[in-house]
Amino acid sequence: MNAPHPPKVAGIDSTVPAPAHTVASVATSTSPAAPANPQNAPGVLLQDRLAGWVSDLTTLHELTEHLARTSSLDEALQELLRAGAALVGARRGLVVLEPADGHGPDTMIGLGLARADLGHIETIPRSAVPYGRILEGLPGTDDGVAVPDLLAEKGLDPRHREVAARLGYAASYTLPLAPGAGTDAARTAEAARRLGAAVWLYDEPAEPSERQRHLVGLYARYAAEHLARLLELERTRASMATMSEELLPSRLPRIPGVQLAARHRTSPHGGGDWYDALPLPDAALGLAVGSVTGAGPSAVAAMGRLRASLRAYAVMEGEDPVAVLSDLELLLRLTEPARSATALFGYCEPALRRVTLAGAGHSPPLLLGERRTEFVETSVSAPLGMLACWEAPSVEVHVEPGETVLLYTDGLLHRTGDPTDRAFARLHAAAAGVPQALRRDPGAIADHVLRTVLPEGVQTTDSTEDVVLLAARFE
Known part of the structure; x- marks a missing residue:
């Protein structure tokens, strides 16, 4: 039985293969043109779902292995952007690193964006962009913020509209970077430990599917734990260098x-x-x-x-x-x-x-x-x-x-x-x-x-x- 081709998101084929069969595909298989044994349909559905889960876990394992091999904060942030872009089907993105404890370092790193492009994005009022609301800890941002069509968004800040048109992106998906389990009971602790936010930009109106959001959410939580370790190491190195220089x-x-x-x-x-x-x-x-x-x-x-x-x-x-x-x-x-x-x-x-x-x-x-x-x-x-x-x-x-x-x-x-x-x-x-x-x-x-x-x-x-x-x- 052939699986349906996974849908495209923003004109880019999904990097992570979707589960091979869904309920709809089983219904198709039982049509007169393709008779099937009803006793075997549940087993086939379960096997296909298991195959999809295994494929997702394999992809996450490979991506997290790549991330674990990074040894510096900048290198890890670049790897996070590349992997996240592949998972959500985007081409460009940026990470805003701004630890909630206020001890820094604060930085912004882009994927497919020049330093001047990041400068334009920084001119947008913080309250007008999802990553700004995430960094300020506003409610409704813990599970990420999708803006599927920026130009159709009501009440969009004029400066945001101008920058989006200049840089040529039409949609965005933003996730918080906070170590933790991601459960409701851990929301407050996560906000206190928040490191920043990751943003992926689409060239045309689009948004990640539910499965893509799930995968990139799992990856982002692991990445935040890794980034937290590298951040502490970076701070320790900076403190040692400062003490030695003094x-x-x-x-x-x-x-x-x-x-x-x-x-x-x-x-x-x-x-x-x-x-x-x-x-x-x-x-x-x-x-x-x-x-x-x-x-x-x-x-x-x-x-x-x-x-x-x-x-x-x-x-x-x-x-x-x-x-x-x-x-x-x-x-x-x-x-x-x-x-x-x-x-x-x-x-x-x-x-x-x-x-x-x-x-x-x-x-x-x-x-x-x-x-x-x-x-x-x-x-x-x-x-x-x-x-x-x-x-x-x-x-x-x-x-x-x-x-x-x-x-x-x-x-x-x-x-x-x-x-x-x-x-x-x-x-x-x-x-x-x-x-x-x-x-x-x-x-x-x-x-x-x-x-x-x-x-x-x-x-x-x-x-x-x-x-x-x-x-x-x-x-």
């Missing part, structure tokens, strides 16, 4: 004879990499980079304590970098015996273009100039907190006019994914390849090195490594 220098000092630039990216988990640049007596300058073991709030807090302690030791005895790191090691061992750290401290005398360096388990700085690009050979030593008494000799470097010293943390090397020797070679090649036009600007040098060493960028959300790059160009 513990680092708000601005770099201005010291005659040297130009400074710094680049820092915190991992989503919150790492303990840090840098510092502080003026010292006798027109000297202290430069430091380091990394604390671990991740999360405890590592960020330990990083802040370690940096503050190093600043104090540098002011008191910065001309002796070995003494500075020795004091820091003693403090770390006494106050946080379960933690270790790497550090590199340089005492710079810009007038003499001389840098005295000492390192504790840290990667060597890189010297970049017109005639040379080379790593500074610092003494190999253990990280702080791993020996009963730390001490290693310092090294003195004379910098030529126009040369730049690059200090960095191991996260820059680890994010390459290469073995250590290849990561060092990549960093060296990136520094050597800085164009001549950029070499007078330490910020441009740092950006070029980062782009070359990490071509995929330093904002990747799956990396557990911080990135710190501090550039000092001597005049």
Whole structure:
């Protein structure tokens, strides 16, 4: 028995196949032209309904699997729009993310709509669009709002009519995005947890069928749960990045004879990499980079304590970098015996273009100039907190006019994914390849090195490594 062809919605074939048989199709099958055994009709009807349910569940399973593989909020919102458009038979749509708790982030993302198109939609008074009424928690919007023919809608706001005509859409279907079971008893709790609303736009008068509404409603409730998890993760990452940035220098000092630039990216988990640049007596300058073991709030807090302690030791005895790191090691061992750290401290005398360096388990700085690009050979030593008494000799470097010293943390090397020797070679090649036009600007040098060493960028959300790059160009 052949199933009737599923109806078209807004000129687009339904992506989700309808159940193969309905009561009407059974009646057709019992006509004289197609005789059937009445005893078999109920069983055939049940089988067809089961086949339709299985098809729907399979479709939902595939779509939710695609959504579950998304790892960022923007990626998940785009996937939600694509899947919802397929389920309701629309071509375009938008998501308005506006969490009810007021803590953000607030954003609008479109499918098949340019940024300018979204701007036009935002000019419509909020009370005149269904997503605005949903976000305001008005009654009658919990199960979605269908507007099958915008131009025929009585009392349509003139601005809404103008935007619809400009963008070429004639109907819409809007759903709230709220984690929860969707039952009447959970309406109040859902409204308090509402994340936003999803809108799908039709090019001609149309509305989703009852079956399509049911499927997209199930999908939207699952999507809202996934979005809620990603939202919390996004907020945690933002909080960690803010806390880490607040513990680092708000601005770099201005010291005659040297130009400074710094680049820092915190991992989503919150790492303990840090840098510092502080003026010292006798027109000297202290430069430091380091990394604390671990991740999360405890590592960020330990990083802040370690940096503050190093600043104090540098002011008191910065001309002796070995003494500075020795004091820091003693403090770390006494106050946080379960933690270790790497550090590199340089005492710079810009007038003499001389840098005295000492390192504790840290990667060597890189010297970049017109005639040379080379790593500074610092003494190999253990990280702080791993020996009963730390001490290693310092090294003195004379910098030529126009040369730049690059200090960095191991996260820059680890994010390459290469073995250590290849990561060092990549960093060296990136520094050597800085164009001549950029070499007078330490910020441009740092950006070029980062782009070359990490071509995929330093904002990747799956990396557990911080990135710190501090550039000092001597005049």
